[in-house]
Amino acid sequence: MKLAIVFGGSSYEHEISIVSAITMKKVLKKSELIYIFVSSDRKFYLIDTEKINAKLFSSGDYKKAKQLTLKSGGFFMDGMFGSKAVDFDVALNLIHGRDGEDGKIASLMEFYGIPFISPRLEASALSYNKLYTKFLAESLGVKTVAYEYLSKNDERKISMDFPVIIKPVRLGSSIGVSIVRDASELDYALDVAFEFDSDVIVEPFIEGVKEYNQAGTYTDGWELSIVEEPQKEVFLDFEKKYMDFSRDSKVLAADITDAMKAKIQESFKKIYDPLFKGSIIRCDFFVVNGEVLLNEINPIPGSMANYLFEDFEAMLQRLSSNLPKEQDIAVNYDYIHSIQSAKGKA
Structure with a gap:
């Protein structure tokens, strides 16, 4: 290839x-x-x-x-x-x-x-914008973390309890992300986020939440990665994410029940099919009180999440042979010809 x-x-x-x-x-x-x-x-x-x-x-x-x-x-x-x-x-x-x-x-x-x-155009638009991702998940019956949305010119007030996490709507890699533990820290965190984007998502910061990553694609059938439980820190800042994007060695599967694995994979499939066909994506999920919540969609994950797959290269080969094709549209100008005929100009 x-x-x-x-x-x-x-x-x-x-x-x-x-x-x-x-x-x-x-x-x-x-x-x-x-x-x-x-x-x-x-x-x-x-x-x-x-x-x-x-x-x-x-x-x-x-x-x-x-x-x-x-x-x-x-x-x-x-x-x-x-x-x-x-x-x-x-x-x-x-x-x-x-x-x-x-x-x-x-x-x-x-x-x-x-x-x-x-990802094609529609999938990109919906996954690049964290607010639109919430709308997409809701429409598909996939639950997400609670959120509030603020624009740069909005009044800087939120209704949810602290601590919260502030995220620019259109950025990844933890750029512009802050944890806000009380109201006195809110203005500064918003200033940081608004340096990178005009809109932010505010979510509750859930201490010690269980987080799981699922990557996958659809070739001539489903090809799902292992479910990974990423390293636990408060959150991965830009430098840690930077190093994370150079990963090329395999990781161990999360120690979870088959039932929980099935729930995570069911949510992943709902998100992926059919919108993301032709791509390899990774979805990050939280599990709170046994309930699977979508945290984020990574439409182009770091190093393509190669480390989560048994044989990434073979999967890439299969995907390249099963890409969606845009419909061919034949243009023969029949409509214009019919108008010209009606006017006696044929």
């Missing part, structure tokens, strides 16, 4: 995307990898797979690489004697945050007829 990994983007999570992309080189050992970097000013570069490392990007040396053009059928290198297509079978969208998770890259891929692994 020739796999084009598209990464970078104009996002607060730009660097995390680079870490995830480099990790894929350690994980996907049987595939031929082609790296396509999206700079912060949204230019495309073909990166030498043998030379890829973090310093290449922090130093700006990536600008010496061949610049690419995106057009119908794929990515192209434009030269004096015409354009040459970059040869690959399928693209993997590995841009975390804006550009990758908000649907921009997915829309471009679909528009230009490029086979790609990623």
Whole structure:
């Protein structure tokens, strides 16, 4: 399989995307990898797979690489004697945050007829925005953590009891997230969050809550990962999440009952099917008093949650052969011809 990994983007999570992309080189050992970097000013570069490392990007040396053009059928290198297509079978969208998770890259891929692994436009829009994720889950009968919504210009008042957790609506990787233990800390936490987004979600902070992660996809059938109980800390800050995104070693399954595992997987399937077909996602769940609550959808999880699967690369191969296809629409201008005929202009 020739796999084009598209990464970078104009996002607060730009660097995390680079870490995830480099990790894929350690994980996907049987595939031929082609790296396509999206700079912060949204230019495309073909990166030498043998030379890829973090310093290449922090130093700006990536600008010496061949610049690419995106057009119908794929990515192209434009030269004096015409354009040459970059040869690959399928693209993997590995841009975390804006550009990758908000649907921009997915829309471009679909528009230009490029086979790609990623949530499609509607799935991206609903999972990128934490408020819309709540609406989606509610419509599917999946319970979520209680919440309040505040916009930047709203009065800074909340009705739920402290402690609470403040989250920017359109960001991941714990960027701009704060735990607020009493009313005196609220203004500062909101100031931090509003530096990154114009809207925030306020949720109760549940001390010692049981948290479980479930990843998966649908190929020619369901392919679900193990259920993981992530390392317990108050919450993972940006630096810990940054390191988490470079994971490539397998983890142990959570020590839970078969009944609880079934509940988590049932909720995951409700979220995934059919909206997220063509992608590998991870859902993070809380379990409170035996009830499964959706915390977040990770539409493009760090390092694609490879460490949760028995054979991630084989699954990726199967997914690439079972991607959703956009309906072909034949345009034959019959309507215009009929109008012209009626006017005697045929």
